[in-house]
Amino acid sequence: MGRARLCIKREAWDAIWRHAKSAYPREAVGALVGKDGCVEFAWPLPNVHPRPNVGYRAEPKALLSALKRAEREGLSVLAFYHSHPQGLALPSETDRREAYWDLPYLIVGLQEGKARAWRLPSGEEVVVVVEPE
Template identity: 50%
Template structure:
């Protein structure tokens, strides 16, 4: 697992555009690649209260993981938004963390990534 996330600026902006389209709901998706982010994979938010939480729709998530595997890509991170809050893990984010990849949070104050549930911040490095 990488201790740094490398993301091309255009893919960061593609992610931000996806999340902007989801407002006022939280958006969710995956970053896939080899050494750096190569694909942004938006997923439907199936959370019963999508304005305050996220849950990647299970069938879409499974389909995305299979597609990544066929393409030789690895799951590098899970991203989601906090449309009305900071880019910091909520107690729910920490409690529900299951994957051993960074969780990237887009908040009103920017973008940050964390290993959860421990809460260690992971650098996000923008590439040209």
């Protein structure tokens, strides 16, 4: 059995990186939305964590409206992303403990310049496949 994959269109991939860099030194957070199993859009969400340089919490109303918007537009939320401004693209203990969604969590490790996706809390890696437009 092959490992799970997360398909991301190039444009969405670039948008994730732009967001992660512009949010620095804070953590960026957002929803990855698409259809037919491939992410087409990265929708940034406000990070309302009390210490946003070391943690993330998507603003609940913005998250809810993203979920509604996806449904309205015939899209699905396929994954979530957040960044580690000072760290690696590996899930932290907090990331595992607070994982809620049965979806891949893409983590952007700005210091190593890598983004990797994980099932949490299990920690199983999901292979990211970036597709051209």
